[in-house]
Amino acid sequence: MAGVKLQGLSKHYGDFQAAEDVTLDIVDGEFLVLLGPSGCGKTTTLRMIAGFIEPTTGTVTIGGADVTRLPPWKRSTGLVFQNYALFPHMTVAQNVAFGLEMHKVPKAEIGSKVATALDLVQLGHLADRYPRQMSGGQQQRVALARALAFQPDVLLLDEPLSNLDAKLRHEVRHQIRSLQQRLGITTVMVTHDQEEALTMADRMVVMKDGRIQQLGTQRELYDDPTSEFVASFVGRSSFIKGRFSGGRFVSHGGLAVETERRLTGEAVVALRPERIHLGADAASDAGNTYRGRVESISYLGSSIDVEVKLNEIDSVIAQVVNKGRDSGASVGDEVSVTFPRDVPVFAASPA
Template sequence: MISGAELRLSELVKRYGGASAVDRINLDVASGEFLTLLGPSGSGKTTTLSMIAGFTEPSAGRVVCDGQEITSVPPHKRGLGMVFQNYSLFPHLTVRENVEFPLRQRGVAKAKRSEQALQALELVELRERANAKPGQLSGGQQQRVALARALVFEPRLLLMDEPFGALDRALRERLQIELRRLHKELGITVVFVTHDQEEALTLSDRIAVFNEGRIEQVGTPAELYERPETLFVARFIGESNSLQGQVTEERFQSEGGVSIPAPGAVDGPSVAIIRPERLRVLNTRVEAEECALHGRVRDVTFLGAQLRIEIDTPDGIMIVRTGTENPAPQSGDAVQLSWLPGAAAIFPHRKDARETSSSWTETLAPSTSSSQS
């Protein structure tokens, strides 16, 4: 196994004219960690990765790897592995020659680099295609060659920028499994960029959620899903239902008439977020301690082990995810939606999406505090 590098970003800034693409990023990545930079297009995640790689010069701040500042070190001297979305393979070279390329640049002897290239291809299960040209491979195979090329010189830090973005879903999922296997086997540190939240949740030890050039929250996939700290994270990670309303004297009242306890919440316009799996669909009166909404079933979708149910309510369309063991409601059925008060998270509804949650009505799942720095 390779000992993964430690990485620290301190007050990292990138400005273009008067606009900040990245605005005072602080982030620590532990040795051997798989950390994903997740966010919508234009949120600053790729610019941050580019500054780590050395392709983009920061306007301010520091990049430190294993205790050594590398902010001004040229990319080719940082010793980092890099995998891009477009593979960047040389079409006139064989697969083995492509993988050997970083070793040639480092002056490794021919026999040694050939041996190391074949070992890297063995890791990604493509040794038998060593003499093929990239044009003879599928897209997934080409991306595995690009990964082998990034690993062949045994970097302690691997940077990956949307590496599976151009692949179809089934192939993308297979390569995600392959990448997880390699990460565990090699022990290197990985910083991975994606806009695909499902991919981030599948691969990551921790995720840094970007929005408008800043980090909204850093945490494990479970922490981000169960305990989002901002309204943006609550809406961006996973599917959710939003109730618009008002908090008055620690009580949230939705526009559709639902009243939810909101201890500690600040009075004013607010949003209640409820995960689809926290809702129940009932044909009978709900218990007194539960919150409820009346509605009518709009659509029922079979998803194998789950049903996805859309329900029209006075607070808009609500989504429910439930098991298939009980009789499913039918389109047009009048139903009640029920949930425990602790299933809702109450957030201030302001233009600044980074406003932290003013009230969690209960802890949805055990979690530790995220280690954002």
């Protein structure tokens, strides 16, 4: 087991910066998730850790050893792919044994180590099956057992759940997470699914255009996003755009908003839907209160999204708990909208 350090890692293809100055200190035993839209550099970063992409600049350190110039087969990384990538011509047991054979584990020990690894994912009874005889979820668990069997320093997961249907995704997700915690293996996972990231990670990294946007725990990223991009990519937000003048934020639609954090110039206020309260019950001294008109209502089951237009420009989406038939407003109603002062505020992105 070992920690992973990325120092100023960049990968350029001509003018294109696939990853730019990625610096991360992944602690021993930590589950780190790289989150971002496609093309954000998360997969490039993972592949640089695995050794499939040689960085243009920067270093990769695993367990204190610089592995930047080492090929993948000389690094101790267990890799799990989105499409499972099991060897189709080998049985489950042979798949899992492959890594052990490559690491020169004595023949006599391979059998028991394969059995142990398969037991970890509760697939010991399918050892003699071929991958094509198994479901996607089972195949991915075999891939996990194969990646873990030779006890690598680091476990790397490349969108491991994306090919699974919703129910299986939940199952395998919990299995990966509990296994990772039980074994205490340093793990880096790439995903574009924020729910996966939120439920699995110790810490997560949001990336965009090859750069790290923000690093932190789920709570830090959700409650204190430092950019409009993070606020919209992790969870949902309504944005009110405006500018600070004289220490006060005034929206383009003319709303004066009190914020704890004060900036200068063009700025954006991000509002989480569940932190916006509707109706008369909202205590006005708790924050900012406005009048608005209900534009649309989306029924989501346990909650209801209410879009409220505050003026010609500004509108917000509030999430209201579904309390039964009489809960919430209907389209066209006048309502009061309240949100707190400690909302995230950041300078408007130049775009």
